[in-house]
Structure formats: structure tokens, C-alpha cells
Amino acid sequence: MTDGARRPLLEVRNISVAFGAVQALSDVSLDVARGEIVAIIGPNGAGKTTLLNVISGFYHPYQGHILFDGKDRTDLRPYEVASLGVARTFQNVALFKGMSVLDNIMTGRLLKMRGSFLLDALWWGPAMKQEMEHREFVERIIDFLEIQAIRKTPAGRLPYGLQKRVELARALAAEPTLLLLDEPMAGMNVEEKEDMCRFILDGHGEFGTTIALIEHDMSVVMDISDRVVALDYGRKIAEGTPDAVRTDPAVIDAYLGVAHA
């Protein structure tokens, strides 16, 4: 096996982020191997979303490096990170509220569309054909995520759970190498959570996408993740298999708590 194949897809090395006097992340390191599903857990304010923002280029750390596929990517802007094959969802749902669900998911395909913008505007034929191909792919995703009924609804009118699903669809539409999910199950009941787990696992199985997700529901974390990383007050306090982290005393102290008889 060559060194490249064994190299982790994402390497986070000693990342530190501060907002004024608030130390959001201190010296956080983790590796995500190709095809893995890693869950990031921790209490609110631990720095989980900040970590995702650093990986996707929205924040830049004052210390540390992010290596994507072996190359240093720390200082890239978000749209440059996206063009590397990273797609993400947001905690507060960043859909295009005025556009329909279909249009939202089509925007996820933007990076996959070939050709110059200007030619696309002028030439009807080849642009139409390309548009049809992308539309087919998006329709498959819509079928896969079972959101056919709301294809034409403006995204701003959907209930929160469905918005989260549409955001996942948009992220999947980009055929990402690395998928970052920020609390994808927030605001869902048990049935919806099961559905979302199924979608995430199926997407992972079909496309081989590497996934890093932030999640509060421990049963979900146990079910779908290969490895778990726990953060607290901006530091990594545990890392390992789900079972190992769940029984780690530091994690129990900071986050999970003990059942009282």
C-alpha cells in the first residue's frame, strides 16, 4: 500500500482559535482517515462548531495547521475549501430561503458544472444538456432523501426538520470527499432521526464519503460513528472508539454525567 493511501484525509494539527479574550480552541489535533465517520461531541460552547468552521475555512486559527490530503490548507477561504471537495451543513441551517428546494440543491452542483460562465449564458445547446444531467443527479438525491413532495416549496417555508434534510441534500449534491455535518439531527423526533441516520449511512456507503459530524444524541453517535472525539472548553479531552469514549471518566465528568439511582 502506498503512503498516500494510508495518509489520513484530514489532519488537524494543534489548532488554536481565540475571539478576543475567549479561547475557543486550544491546541486541538485530530486525524480523520479516508472513509471514516468521526463524531465530535461535547457540551455547548466546547468549540465543536468552531472546529468545523476552521476546517471549512470560515475561521482562521492563530496557531496550527489543517492538512487536507497531505497539503496545508489552513489559510484558504471557504469557497476555495469547497472546491477541494468539502461540503458542510450549518447548525442554524444556511439554506437560500427565497429559492425552492430544487434550486437549493442545484446550487450544490455548481462546482461540478463545467465550462465558462459566459459561454454558458450565450450558448443554449450544450448548456441545456449539462443542466439536464445535473438535474437528473439532483432528482436522484431528492428521491433518495424522500423529499419529492416539497421540491418546489421555497426553503424558508419548510419546518426545521425538513430544512435540515434539504441542507443534507445540498451537501450531498456536491459529491464531496469530506462531509461536515453540524448537528444534523437537531430538532427531530426518533423516527426522523432514524431516517437521517439511514440517509447518512447510505450516502456514506454509496459515495464512500468521509464524514465528520457534531451530534448531541449519544445513541446516534454510538450507532453510526467509527470514532469519537470529545471536546470541552476548547480542548480535546478524549478520542477513541464510541465505547471507549463513553466510559472515559473525563468525558463523563464534563458531558455525559452518571445515572442516579
Place this chain on the structure above:
Amino acid sequence: MSQLYAFTLGPFADMVSSPVFLVEVIVGGIAAGLMYSLVALGFVLIFKASGVFNFAQGVMVLFAALTLVGLIERGLPVVLALVLTMGVMVALAFAIERIMLRPLVNQEYIILFMATIGLNFFLEGFGEMVWGANVKKLDVGIPDTSFMVAGVQVNKLEMTAAVTAAVLVTVLAVFFQKTRIGRALRAVADDHEAALSIGIPLKTIWVVVWAVAGLVAIAAGIMWGAKSGVQFSLSLIALKALPVLILGGFTSVPGAIVGGLLIGVGEKVGEVYWGPLVGGAIENWFAYVLALSFLLFRPQGLFGEKIIERV
């Protein structure tokens, strides 16, 4: 009683009694309305694609006209001057993106709006400094004469402007709805952060949009400048474009045409038939009163996007 009749039914009787004249008035109104639409189009483009209301659009029209006339006066042939003016507007778009928009990414839209107010004053002063404050005559080779079409007198210049506006609007409407860059532009207007996260390069998009708005400003500047000379009050056309935007919807390209037509025709018809009854000057306030009533009953305009908020 007879006054009531004179006010409500009288004008309609007048219209019916000389239909040819009515058609002429309507045609004149259509042409004027389309010229308003040309200016409104620049607003819609920028608003639709970046969520910014460009207070400086009127001045951009003026600046484009000034540059074109200034270059022609310096002895350049018209076509070369036009190409150079296009280059200037594109360069202006680059400069605006670099100096004004880039530092304000993700700020509140009101802050961006204030920045465009500053841009307005800057361009006005800069234009005056470079090209002088005199009224200039703009001659693009289209005579301001009339010709007869099916017994109706039609102004050549106004017709050219009307056709230009119609063509521009059609092209731009199709562009926004059907092409992928149109979709990207709508996405940028909706949510900057989300657009960044799916790989849209904001800087490039903004330069493109402001450049296109600049080119539209050239078209508007040529038409208005040829009609009434290139002078600094040209920037006040932007004020007339506001009712057009309110009627048509701030984000709708076809709305800019429909709004312009409604206002143009309404103004002219109102002025000609009701003007004498109320002492004239209906043209001055008709557009604004119509816009006010729209704001009361249908604030998003005829074609604009309804504000959808799920609380």
C-alpha cells in the same frame, strides 16, 4: 355636478373622441416608461444578485454618459468611445468590489446601502472633476424626429430606447432564471455565508454583477443623454426609477419593465387628459402616489419575492 362629470367621465369621452391621439399618448407613455425601466434594471440587477440597494445607480448612469460624451468630444470615433466607456465601467466595477464591497462582506445590508450613498457622492464629484459641469450634447446618430406608423406619430429616439430596454430585459430575465450563473447570483443575494460554503467565489460574482449594471447604465445614459442632454440632473432619474421598482418588485427583471410601462403610460395619460382639469403637473406626483398605494397594499410589488419568514 357638471364638475364631477368633467373630472370622471369627461377625460374618457375625450379619449374616445380622438383614438389616434390616445394611441400616440400611450405610445409616448410606453417609450418613457421603458426608459425608466432601463434605469430601474440596473438597480434590480445589483439588488437581485447581492442584496444591496445601489443608491449610486443614477449617478452611474450619469457617469457613463459623461465618459462617453467626454471621449467623443476629445475626438474619438463613436464606436471606439463606446468600447472605452464599457471598459471604464468594468474597471469601475472592479474598483467598487475591491474598495467598497470586499471589506463589508457579511455586514448588514443597511451598511452596504450607506456605502453606496458614499459612492454616489464620490462619483458625482469625480465626474464633475474629470469632465466638467457643463451640459453636453450627446449625439449617437439617432435623430430625435418622428415618423408615422399606421397613422400614429412615433418618436424615433424613444422607439430605439424602448426596443433596447425590451431586448435587455428579455436577455437578463432569461439569464437569471435559466442559467447556472443566474442561480449562483440569486444564491449570493440570499445568503452570503451559505453561498461561500458551496463554493461560489463572491468577489468574482460581485464584479460581474456590478459590471453588467454598469453596462446597463451606459445604455440608459445614452438614451437619456440623447433625449435631454448630459447634465447633472440626469442622476435624478434614479428618483423616478424608485416607483418603478416598488411597482415591479425589487428583485424582478420583468417587473422592471411592467412597472416602467405602468408608470410611463399612467403618467402621460394622466397628464394629458386630467392635467388641464387640475392645473397640470400630474406627471410630477403620479408615480409616487401609485408607489405609495402599492406599499400599502402589496409591498413586494407585482413580481417581487414575498418575504417569507417562519418564526
